[in-house]
Amino acid sequence: MNAPAILLSLLFGTATVMTVALTVAWLHFGRQRHVLTWTASYAVGMLQWMANAGGFFLKSPGWFILTGVGLIISGSLLAIGVRQRSGKPLRLAAFAIPAALATLGMALAIGPLASQIMQGFIIPAYVGVLLAVSAASLWPKGRRFTPPELVFFIALSAFVVVQLALAGSATLIRGPELGKDLYRLIFSIFMPTIYVATAVTAVLVVAGDLAQELRRQMRHDPLTQVLNRRGLDEAAVQAIAQARRHKRRLALVVCDLDGFKALNDGHGHIAGDQALRGFAQLLVSAVRRGDVVGRMGGDEFGLLLLDSAASAAADVMERVRIELAHLVLPGVPVTGLRASFGVADLIATDRQLEDMVARADAALYAAKKDGKDRISIWSDAA
Structure with a gap:
């Protein structure tokens, strides 16, 4: 098995484990909306990594288009889940319109325009900006970060840096191979670690929220909602x-x-x-x-x-x-x-x-x- 196959297997496995773990968390620990949204994000991630493998091994533009669409949807759902958890106003149009534009740009880059620079730039730039907004939404007001929130914030911020580095390296692509090596290097070294870190810290946030809710229930009267x-x-x-x-x-x-x-x-x-x-x-x-x-x-x-x-x-x-x-x-x-x-x-x-x-x-x-x-x-x- 070559290196790309191992890398894609790791990313697919991480998405699968996260989908299962978050599904169990949603079913048994309160059924919060943001947990369900994150579950959907990683479920789409499973399909996206499968499409990525199909595009890589079959050299099919159609599979790469599906991969890009999957990345856009998965990243959008992750950001929407963070917004839901923060309790801040959620305007779906604010996510749907940029996602549609990114999808259109990516389809044109792979199809009629056949631009490798656009192919490598659009998706990482979109996901990077989206996750930066997510990290900002995670910032608590009137209190400090809880430890799980802090590590999740750090993981999201690192994810932003990696995505923007990928977008930046894509602008260096000038020929069949020139510039691609840097893109592949960044992706292969940092992407698996950051993807796994984001997944694990998201689970920690869910577990931390559950522990905090249990502590709240232990200290509060269920009828009046004041302290017991x-x-x-x-x-x-x-x-x-x-x-x-x-x-x-x-x-x-x-x-x-x-x-x-x-x-x-x-x-x-x-x-x-x-x-x-x-x-x-x-x-x-x-x-x-x-x-x-x-x-x-x-x-x-x-x-x-x-x-x-x-x-x-x-x-x-x-x-x-x-x-x-x-x-x-x-x-x-x-x-x-x-x-x-x-x-x-x-x-x-x-x-x-x-x-x-x-x-x-x-x-x-x-x-x-x-x-x-x-x-x-x-x-x-x-």
Whole structure:
């Protein structure tokens, strides 16, 4: 078996393995759109490498045209998948029109024009620009790269460099062999490594997204989408440590819906669930970015307000209390939901969240005892 056959077998094998791996990932791990799009990209890649082999061994222009079309479609699907994963707007025309122009140019280069320079330049230049846009779309906003994202970004960037190097070397082709050697050298040395690297790092991104989603599910309440008790405890460890390190204030609010059991018993659990969701959304919208909201169990919620004294936290909760009374929820026939709130400051003797919870709970009990639908600060209830 000669070197080109080995090279094409390696690329075909990589595309096949990736198609199978991504198909399994899509079927069993959430069926995300971008994973399905990447699966299609590598499935087209399988066909494209087969067509490449047919063109190489049969010396048929038709097979080379199919190869070029496959490269365009495969690269476009990879870029579309990155765009889907990023959650950015996706305009298919922005991909379809350049792809159609590249396909037309490639067909003319192989057919009527018979230009080896255009044959070697159009596809690598198109794929290189496309993957550069993909790498830019992968760049996260408001946060750092996760390790899988970073290696995938590096692999895509390397792929861009290789494709643009191929396009550049194609402009040096001046005769039957002159310039082709450099093109073949770049392709044979770098293309297999970069293709495999991009494939492997794409799988790492899928696996990393899955692991992150599992961690999110472990820390979040599925009904209200705020933190669960475990997530709240973990967030409190960091919040308390930062407050002590930087000598800042920290306030804890413990609150629950007044008469929640009666709502559940009288109108069913669907109404109760809607009330919990609405209350949680109201709490999240009332606090600042960086503050922590968690469901401690049942209808009880806990909030950690960073850089806030208990009095400031009480002011925020007063707005929540007023808005809650006017909240209208689908499926909840009861109007004018009510809630009680207990607030406690972080003090020098606190070592963990439970220390603050004990005082906030005492304040909440005092609010209930005084008639409910009110806010009590621990210092006032002690």
